Amino acid sequence: MPTTTPAPVESETRKALHDKAMAVARTVTDPEMPMLTLEDLGVLRSVDVDDDGHVVVAITPTYTGCPAMAAMRDDLVRSLQEAGLPGATVRVSLTPAWSSDWISERGRQALRDHGLSAPGRVPARSGPVALSLMPTRREIACPRCGSAQTELTSEFGPTACKALYRCTSCLEPFEHVKEI
Amino acid sequence: MTDHVEPASHPAPEPASHPAPEPASHPAPDPSDAHGSVYDGLLGGDPSHWAFGTDFEDPLAGVDTTIPDGVDAHDLGTYCLMLADDALIASQRLAQWTSRAPDLEEDIALANIALDLLGQARLLLARAAAADPSLVPVLPEGSPVPPEDALAFFRESGEFRNVRLVETDNGDFAVTIVKLLVLATARLALLERLASSSDHVLAAVAAKGVKELTYHRDYAGRWFLTLAQGTDESRRRLEAALATVWPLQAELFATHDVERRVAEAGVGVDPATIADDVAVVLAQVFAVSGVDQPTQGALAAVQGRQGRDGLHTEALSLLLAEMQVVARAHPMGRW
Incomplete structure (x- = not known):
C-alpha cells in the first residue's frame, strides 16, 4: 500500500x-x-x-x-x-459522568409534552454517599393533569433511566426520568 | 417460491405453469410503490429504528488508556479483572431472577441492577485487555469476538478473580437481597475511593458507578428493612439468609497482593481500608431493621487461596457453563 x-x-x-x-x-x-x-x-x-x-x-x-x-x-x-x-x-466520553441535570429545558418540555415527568435537580452531595432506607422523595406533578397527588409504583422502570409513578387524581400511570 | 428476494425493479418472470394468485384482501406491501406501504407509518420516517446496531466496537474507543506511571501492566489488568468479575458474576446471578422475581416490579429492578453491573464489567474487562493483552484467551484466527467478550466467555473458572460472595446461588429472595446489600455497600465504598485513581478509565468507571451503586444499595437496604419488619416468615427467611451469607463477606476486605501493589501505585484501592466504613453502614441497616449483628465466622481460604486467587466454589462452574455455552459453541460467531 x-x-x-x-x-x-x-x-x-x-x-x-x-x-x-x-x-x-x-x-x-x-x-x-x-x-x-x-x-x-x-x-x-x-x-x-x-x-x-x-x-x-x-x-x-x-x-x-x-x-x-x-x-x-x-x-x-x-x-x-x-x-x-x-x-x-x-x-x-466517560468523563464527566452523565447527569440528568444536563437535559436541556427544551428536552424537559419535550418529555412533558409526551407524557413523561422530567427529572428534578440532582441534590448536591459532599462527603460519603448517605444510605437512604426510605422511598426517594420527589416533588412530582402528573404530566397529564398536573396534579401533585402522585405515588411511586416502582423505582425501576422499562429503561434504567425511568421510575414508574401513578397519578392518584386522574389515575393515569406515567414514567419519571430519574435524577442521577 | 424463490428463497431470495428479487430486486423490485427487476421482477422475476412468473413461471407459465403457475396460476396467477388470487388477489389478496390485504396485499403484501410493495416497497417500491410510489404511494408507500401500510407499514411506512411504523417507521416514523427513520428506517434505522428497525435495525439497531448489533456490531460491537471497542467500548473504550477514544478513551485515554495509557498505563499510569509506577504500576505494572499485568497487575493493572489483573486488578481490572477482579473488579470486572465481581460485577459480571453478580450481574449474571441477578439476571437469573428475570421472569422469576416475586412480582414484576422486582423483576425489573433486579434486571436494571444487573444491567448496570454488566455495563461496569464490560468497561473493566476492556480495560483489563487494553492494559495487558496477554490476559485475553486466544481464540481461533479470524474470530470476531472482541477482547472483553473473550475474557467473559472463554476463561475457565480458575481464571476468574471474583469474590465467592457473588457466585453462590441466589437462594430465596432474602438471600439475594442480603448478598446484594453486602456487595453494593462494599462496592460503593470502594468506587468512591477509586474515583481518584490515577488510571483514567478506572477513575471514570468508578465515578459513574458510584451513582449506580447508590441506588443498588438503597434498594437492597429498603428490602432488608421490609423483610425484617414484615411477617414472621419474611423475618425468619431474612435471618436465615444473613447467617448463610455472612461467612462470605470477609473476603471482600482481604487484601490480595495485586490489590496491595496497585493501591501503593495510586491506581487501586486496598479493600482493607473500606472495611470499617462498610461495617458502619451495615450496622445502621441492622439497627433500623432490629436485626442482631451476625457473628458467623468467615468462610475459610483453601491453602491460603480465595476467590481473588481463582479459588471458587462449584457454583461458579455451573454458572459459567450456562453463561458461556453459546459463545463457546460459536467462537467464530458474529452477533
Missing part, C-alpha cells in the same frame, strides 16, 4: 465542515425517547473535525450499561453520511 498523507484541510473548510456536522448531529434523536435529541439529552458531548477532514463525534452513556449506545452511534454515522459527511467516527 502506498502511503500518502492527505493534504491537511484548510481551517476555513474545517470550520464549515464542523458547522455542517454539528447541525446534523444536533438533529439525531435518542432511540428510546425519540422526542429528545441526543443534544437535548446531554449525551452529545462534542463534534470535531480532524486534520483529514473526518468528523469525530463524542457521546457519553446515560448509564454504564446503556444498551442504546450502539444505536446512537449508528444513527449519528448514518445521518452524517446522508448529509454528505461519510466516514464519521463516534467515540465514547
